[in-house]
Amino acid sequence: MAVRELSCSLAMAEALKEEMERDTTVFIIGEDLVSNGGIFGQFRGLPELFPDRIIDTPISETAIVGAGVGAALTGMRPIIDMHFADFVTTAMDEIVNQMAKIRYMFGGQAKLPLVLWAPDGSGLNAAAQHSQCLENWFVHVPGLKVVVPSEPADVKGLLKAAIRDDDPVIFFQHKKLFNQTGPVTEDKYIVPLGKAAVRRVGTDITILTYSRMTYFCKEAARELAQKGIQAEIIDLRTLMPLDFATIAESVKKTRHAVVVHEACTTGGFGGELSARITEELFEYLDGPIVRIGARHVPMPFSPVMEHYVLPQVEDIVAGVRKALRR
Amino acid sequence: MKTSTNEKKALLRKMVEIRLFEEKIGLLFHQQLIPGFVHLSIGQEASTVGSCSVLRPDDYIISTHRGHAHILAKGAEPKYMFAECFGKVTGYCKGKGGSMHIADFSKGILGANGVVGGGFPIMTGAGFSIKLRGTDQVGMVFFGDGASNRGTFHEAVNMAAVFKLPIVFVCENNRYASTSPAEKMVAGGSVANRAHAYGIPGAINDGSNVLAVRDSVAEAVDRARKGYGPSIVENETYRYKGHFEGDRQRYRTPDEIQQYRLTRDPIDRFETLLIDEGIATQKEIDAMKAAVAAEIEDAVKFAMDSPLPDPHEAMQDLFVNP
Structure with missing residues (x-):
């Protein structure tokens, strides 16, 4: 095809x-x-x-x-x-x-x-x-x-x-x-709801993300790789229903996780993911789950301020290092 | 429109059924056998029965929090309604809806809606659906004077008028939006007056005269069915009971309620008419009322005897494909 x-x-x-x-x-x-x-x-x-x-x-x-x-x-x-x-x-x-x-x-x-x-x-x-x-x-x-x-x-x-x-x-x-x-x-395929996609295979940490931040995470993973950190990126694709099986499989392997989304961190989906992983996979975790999202303000107009408020590649890199404490 | 002798008898019977149903619900509520809130429409029977009497089985209605009457008038069965109000598994919604959320999609009843003014946009969609599917169904959305002040009303009426959707907006103006008098809250003199702003017909009826309502709504339904678009029909009516059962009703006097009961009761008026026209005798009417009362008792018994849902069933019916 x-x-x-x-x-x-x-x-x-x-x-x-x-x-x-x-x-x-x-x-x-x-x-x-x-x-x-x-x-x-x-x-x-x-x-x-x-x-x-x-x-x-x-x-x-x-x-x-x-x-x-x-x-x-x-x-x-x-x-x-x-x-x-x-x-x-x-x-x-x-x-x-x-x-x-x-x-x-x-x-x-x-x-x-x-x-x-x-x-x-x-x-x-x-x-x-x-x-x-x-x-x-x-x-x-x-x-x-x-x-x-x-x-x-x-x-x-x-x-x-x-x-x-x-x-x-x-x-x-x-x-x-x-x-x-x-x-x-070109074929008339379907992607079923409720299935996440592993975008990058890694062994050191699981990055859970979706939508535009997936691209930011891929860039962050390239930088992290240069520092010897191999990140696994999971693009959730559907938040409800959620493919928790894929998340669990990855977290059990890497023993660390960060969650990255463009929405404000406070009250965002990252909090839900972090809580659920902690509740269900606590014994597999070797460190805290770090959330990376937008700062808690309405989106400002001026491009320099918009850039500041949004999560950037360097924030993801820093978040991963914080989660890994290295 | 011409209403035959048998149709007149059926109109009276349906009004009696609704009244007895509502009185029974009130009684059961005060006996603490029905949980939650109940909103009764006793006094408004002519508006509801006259309106639904001109609909076909495949036409749609959407009702309100004060919705038992509309649902009965469109053909729902009292026993499944009582069961729903009791929270029983045999109820129309398996105990998940309760008094404010009863539906029977097989009869075109797209549901009572607990949000005031929640039905207007949904009926707009049924109107689009009817047009796209190329049928000649009609949608009737019931609402009160209070809901006419929601933005949903204005968006939906404009949309329906723009696309000539086959919808009849039936306002049951019972004079009070919860506790607020319509004359203080509805600008422009009447709800029907608002039709002029959207270039559609608006009619005001004596809402305690079932034949007047039926004639007026028949015109609006006919117009919708023929593709000429929506209408607003306002039936001036009155509810004898509070906004909800237990309402202390500080906003009106017992005298006011009594005046309506004595002079404008829709059932009394229609009974008198049928007797005057020689269509029925008092004895026949009394016998009919006794038969309806017995049916209501049977329906209550069905509901009482029905099992409660297994609590785990709360986790069913969220998604078609979980």
Whole structure:
């Protein structure tokens, strides 16, 4: 099977096209999808192919997300474009009290096969209201699946899996990775939800990460290797469900772990991972688990300050050395 | 619309069923046999029954925290509703929903919703779904005067109007949003008035006249079914009981409630009409009420006799594919 170099954007468009061709109940609802192919051009070409199934709405995020819930309940497979992940706040009731709970509180009568697609992350100098990573809010709410891909091949495979899944999936795609390229095979593969990927094999420490930070961790691992530290990098890909088996296997081998994410360290997913590893694998650990994330402030605008607030490669290197005490 | 003799009898019977169901729920709650909160809609039966009477089995409704009546009017069975209110495993939601969250998807009941105004956006989605699937179903979303002040209402009505979605927004204005009088909280004179802003029909009905409600809602449903888009129907009604059972109701006087009961009770009024029209005798009506009361007792017995869920079942039904 031929392999191409594709950007995350193009990989996403391929996934959408394949799934919309395969299943006529799949449709996309959101703002500015038709006129501009989405604000990042991520839907370009699709409105021409599926004119009835790409719906441009008024600026009404509450109604858009709620509409996704109602359509999913009545036989459709909606993909909701959240425009910016930050805007989930305008539809939190629809996500937290409706989407996440309807199946459960009605005793499993209904299924909600929907994808809420939310471009997140900083690095574009978009400042406080257009730069956040909020994935952990949704991991905390029972009833939602949370996907955080890093590589183009996963964007395609995981998005297809999310569309076919019968449960609500929040799909966070990092804005700074839209143009990130990587190999994508031409076959119509799926990447199942709930499976982590080992990106680098190492023996000295396990780095748990996801989304854009995976690339930062790879760079940090190269630097660490020069100092004689072999890091194993696990790209979690899905936070709910979580592939704890892969994490445990690695931690048992390396006996050390750090967690790296772009979201603020305080209250972030790293705390959950650190606690769970400590609870379940304490006897295997030879050192503390270190969390590396953004500083606890809203994202500042000025590029020098944004750079300062975000975790950088040197912070990961320092965090690993702290965990290893060397 | 034309309402046959049999249809009129059915309307009365359904209103009686709802009233007796609600009275029974209130009683069982005060006997501490029903846990949690209950919100009763006694006094509002004509609005609910008139509205649901023009729907097809495959049409959708979304209800509210005060939702027992809507669910019964759309065809749900009292025994599974009682069982749900008792937290029994035989309930509609296996004891996971309770009074505020009952659904029967097989009957187009997309659920009562515990969040005031939570149903509007969801019904918008059902409207898109109906259009995309190319059916002629209709969605009816019930709400109170209080919910009309939520942003969800305005986003959903605008969206429905823009896309001509087949939705009927049925406001049951029972004069109080929890404890707050509608005249102090709803700007613009009425909820129905807000329809003009969105370029759709808005009607106000005597919500204790079941035939008036039925006629008005039939027009809105017909319009939606033919693809002309949404409408707002406001039924002026009144709840005899508090916002919730146990509400001390300092915001109104017992006299006010008594006035409504004596002069505008939807069941009394309709009974009188049926007797005046020679459709039913008092004796027949009394016999019907006794039969409904016996059904309600049977339904309660079913619920009482049903087992509680195994606590471990709390871990089921979260995901289709865990």
